[in-house]
Amino acid sequence: MATAVDGEKLTVKGTVVADPVIARFGPHKVRVTVRLQVDRTVILVSFFLTSPG
Numbered sequence: 001m002a003t004a005v006d007g008e009k010l011t012v013k014g015t016v017v018a019d020p021v022i023a024r025f026g027p028h029k030v031r032v033t034v035r036l037q038v039d040r041t042v043i044l045v046s047f048f049l050t051s052p053g
Helices: none
Strands: 021-025 029-038 041-050
Touching: none
Parallel strands: none
Antiparallel strands: 021 029, 029 041
16 A cells, blocks of 8 residues: 555455444435554545435
C-alpha cells in the first residue's frame, strides 16, 4: 500500500476488527466504514453505496 498511487484500485486481505459504521446520506446513498487489520496495521476502509430508486 505504501507505493499505491491516489485513485489506484487495490485488493487488501485482512480481518474486520470492529463493528461497521453505517451513515446514510439522503434516501439512496450510504457509506459503510470498517476497521480492517492487515498484518499488524489497522486501516480504515470506506465503501460508498447507492441504491436504485
